[in-house]
Amino acid sequence: MSRIVFKKLGFEGPGFPGFKKKTTKNFVSWCLSGSINFWSGEGILTSDSRLLYSPFIIAKIAVSYYNSHMIKETNLLKLSNIKMKSSRLRSIIVENKKILEKKDFIEILIDKKEVRKEEALKPNKNSHLEKQLRVLKEENVRMVTILDKDYPLNLIDLEDSPPILYCRGKLLGEDSNAVSIVGTRRATQYGRTVARVLGKKLSEMGITIISGMANGIDTQAHLGALEGGGRTLAIMGTGIDLIYPSSNRNLATKIVKHGALITELPPLSRALPFHFPARNRIISGLSKAVVAVEAPFKSGVFSTVRWALQYGRDVYALPGDINRKVAEGTNKLIKNGAIPLTSYKDILENTDLKLKERKKEKDIKKIPDLSENEKIIYKALEVKPKSTDNLAGETGLKPQIIMTAVALLELKGLSREVAGKRFIREEP
Secondary structure, eight states: HHHHHHHTTOOOOOTTTOOOOHHHHHHHHHHHHHHHOOSSSSEEEOTSSSSOOOOOOOOHHHHHHHHHHHHHHHHHHHHHSOOOOOOHHHHHHHGGGGGTOOOTTTHHHTTTTTOHHHHHSOOOOTTHHHHHHHHHHHTTTTEEEESSSSSSSHHHTTSOOSEEEEEEOOOOGGGSSSSEEOOSSSHHHHHHHHHHHHHHHHHTTTTTTEHHHHHEEEEEHHHHHHHHOOOEEEESOOOOOOOGGGGGHHHHHHHHHTTEEESOOOOTTTOTHHHHHHHHHHHHHHSSSEEEOOOOOTHHHHHHHHHHHHHEEEEEEEEOTTOOOOGGGHHHHHHHTTOOOOSSSHHHHSSSOOOOOOHHHHHHHHOOOOOOHHHHHHHHSSSSSSHHHHHHHHHHOOHHHHHHHHHOOOOOOOOSEETTTEEEOOOO
């Protein structure tokens, strides 16, 4: 029982005199083998005069650690519920890290005049502490602070980065090798396809894909990353318990398994308009480059780009049809100096990224044997969707033959039907 308790809690040592912090595994094995070399009045001595802690003592230590952990989590949640600038919150956490596990932590901050009494008594409207703590437990949510080892590397040196992150899933060191893909919710089929292909290609090269899990471009970027067998992080503009939009619940579940859901907002926080521009700074901060796929003039993409420029990140934009509103914003970005995106290779050549091509079973296989008609149609297909009439005009084949060939290509994973009976090319 004690072994399970220690593994679950991530115990790192009781802090007794003479005890050096060790890993959970080592400490438990030492306890069970009697390899503890400091004196305490409780325990059992082994045959070779080494002290062995009884399961009761181990459980007692574990409970003590658990209680201090819960106090720290509650204090951080209370701080998170108080509306304040990230830089101020960061300063409070860093300067008071030694007293984070004290029950009267907030009262101490009030006495030190680091937090005003009215702030502490009148926090965020959505702050229902017991419900929030329940969310953290039931949803398996971790609170990652600026003090923790797994806090994202790309955010550490940014003055306005969020000092507390709520996370479902895992944060890894390799996530610093990341590119953000963002764009409008009302994307064209072309924009969706580009976002998905881009997410997949970069993911296959060992690059983490970051986006905001919104409809349109964001969703396709995450799906592409998952198809590429890589990692993806979704930065939310709500509390960790509220998947927005709700239609992306299944996608969120997949992201948790292959990356993480991340937000700076405490649980129960709703989707309010001003949350999303603040969220965009995290998207930019986590990335080495930001790619704008499609965006009209009035778009949240511009907020993400502004943060990217402030943080010194590379900015790419997809050139678009000058007659479409969804391309007005991205074309403007290019006019103002963004790097035109003509291929995923543009990002690999211009941005300092570590490349590690993933060996997928699908990549090793050769393209399946194709008939002559299938080869003609496959060659004619592009990322831009084409109708049967388009393909007939380009290839000279009859519509019936085209439909048969496209259906066979789809079965082989080489084409995909999109809205309006149009087809796009899929890479093998």
